[in-house]
Amino acid sequence: MELIIGIIGIIGIAIIWGIISWIIETIRNSEKYVKLKPKLDNLERSVSEHETKVEKDREEWKIKVEKWNEKIKNDKAEVETKVEKDREEWKIKVEKWNEKIKNDKAEVEKIAKQKSMGFPWLAEAYADYFALKDGELEKYLKYKKHPAYTTAENVKQIKQAKRELLKENKIVSYKITYFEKLFPWLSELIADNEDEYIPVKIGDNDEDEGNEDRVNDFLTPEEYKSLPTVERNQMALDRYLKNRNKSKWAIGRDYEMYVGYLYEQNGYSIEYKGILDGFEDLGRDVIAKKDEEVCIIQCKYWAQYKEIHEKHIFQLFGTTMEYWIQNFRYSKKPKTFEEFAKFLNENKLRPIFFTSANLSGKAKEIANALNIEIRENEPIGEFPRIKCNINSDEFGQTKIYHLPMDQQYDRTIIGNRSGEFYAFTVKEAEDAGFRRAFKHRF
Numbered sequence: 001m002e003l004i005i006g007i008i009g010i011i012g013i014a015i016i017w018g019i020i021s022w023i024i025e026t027i028r029n030s031e032k033y034v035k036l037k038p039k040l041d042n043l044e045r046s047v048s049e050h051e052t053k054v055e056k057d058r059e060e061w062k063i064k065v066e067k068w069n070e071k072i073k074n075d076k077a078e079v080e081t082k083v084e085k086d087r088e089e090w091k092i093k094v095e096k097w098n099e100k101i102k103n104d105k106a107e108v109e110k111i112a113k114q115k116s117m118g119f120p121w122l123a124e125a126y127a128d129y130f131a132l133k134d135g136e137l138e139k140y141l142k143y144k145k146h147p148a149y150t151t152a153e154n155v156k157q158i159k160q161a162k163r164e165l166l167k168e169n170k171i172v173s174y175k176i177t178y179f180e181k182l183f184p185w186l187s188e189l190i191a192d193n194e195d196e197y198i199p200v201k202i203g204d205n206d207e208d209e210g211n212e213d214r215v216n217d218f219l220t221p222e223e224y225k226s227l228p229t230v231e232r233n234q235m236a237l238d239r240y241l242k243n244r245n246k247s248k249w250a251i252g253r254d255y256e257m258y259v260g261y262l263y264e265q266n267g268y269s270i271e272y273k274g275i276l277d278g279f280e281d282l283g284r285d286v287i288a289k290k291d292e293e294v295c296i297i298q299c300k301y302w303a304q305y306k307e308i309h310e311k312h313i314f315q316l317f318g319t320t321m322e323y324w325i326q327n328f329r330y331s332k333k334p335k336t337f338e339e340f341a342k343f344l345n346e347n348k349l350r351p352i353f354f355t356s357a358n359l360s361g362k363a364k365e366i367a368n369a370l371n372i373e374i375r376e377n378e379p380i381g382e383f384p385r386i387k388c389n390i391n392s393d394e395f396g397q398t399k400i401y402h403l404p405m406d407q408q409y410d411r412t413i414i415g416n417r418s419g420e421f422y423a424f425t426v427k428e429a430e431d432a433g434f435r436r437a438f439k440h441r442f
Contacts, residue, residue: 219239296349389434
């Protein structure tokens with residue numbers, strides 16, 4: 001029993017000691033809490049203050065970024081405005097400069113349009129004007145911040161050479177313009193480039209510089225060697241007809257031949273003045289005759305957007321009168337305009353203007369007043385191109401055909417002898433007993 005009481009006493013003492021220890025530890029922790037609480041309060045306050053500061057800084061930076069972006073936006077707008085303003089200013093400057101150049105050019109051209117044939121000083125003035133412009137460039141190169149003396153000297157030498165060339169060029173230009181005003185038909189014959197053929201009058205004693213076959217120009221060497229004569233010549237003719245790079249003169253010749261062919265089908269005998277006489281045809285391209293009727297025909301194959309003006313009508317009227325004066329002499333009395341008008345009214349002499357283009361209103365009005373027939377908007381149609389000619393000499397007759405590129409083509413007249421004709425194909429000509437002309441070169 002005592003043992004049990006002893007054990008219970010020991011347990012009680014342990015419990016009491018534990019309670020006392022807990023109380024002591026609690027008191028100690030309370031003391032520590034009391035000591036640490038101000039620090040904890042300070043820490044919480046510091047954390048709160050830090051969070052407040054961070055939030056404030058965030059708001060400040062947000063405002064700064066917005067202001068910075070606004071500034072960038074404004075600066076960009078200012079730059080764009082300035083660039084646009086500079087662009088407009090430069091545009092105005094360029095327009096003013098171009099206007100000045102245009103006005104200067106107009107002044108120079110105004111001088112150039114005067115009758116300059118007898119006034120070469122105008123060409124001199126023109127050259128001086130542009131030499132002065134080059135002189136301004138020379139001064140700039142010589143006296144700029146970093147002078148270019150060598151370049152300036154080169155410009156000076158070029159300026160002198162250019163001045164002489166401009167002078168010569170303007171004198172030639174004046175002469176061409178003057179001649180075109182005197183002879184309007186020259187403008188249709190002037191080549192677009194230096195490689196085009198310039199027509200001249202075809203004489204009877206022209207020396208042939210060679211016997212090269214112009215068919216070569218339309219065939220490859222292999223085709224020329226391998227093809228039979230008929231096929232070779234026909235292929236060359238076909239390619240010649242389809243060639244889109246013909247000169248103005250070649251196209252004009254085709255048109256004159258087409259017009260002549262149309263009248264020939266109606267029983268007229270044809271004389272091709274434009275083809276044979278070149279610059280000396282006086283504006284009479286085709287002369288068609290039947291019985292006592294003579295047609296003086298001028299042909300103009302122009303693009304559709306162009307217009308025939310009254311100067312061409314006046315030219316046809318004048319050349320028709322010149323033909324009448326030279327070829328209708330029934331008496332020795334001086335010719336009168338009344339007699340000429342009578343010929344026109346009786347249709348013994350018919351001036352006809354044949355063109356692929358349109359006539360201006362004034363040109364039509366004048367043509368009607370002068371009794372000139374108009375055939376406008378007439379394109380080139382199909383017609384035979386091969387001339388089958390019969391030559392007669394002491395040895396008999398020789399049948400020869402000529403292709404459009406052959407030397408004797410233009411001067412060969414068809415219809416003077418029985419059996420002569422125009423053929424559409426080489427086979428048609430050869431089947432009729434004609435051979436190709438030996439002198440090929442055109």
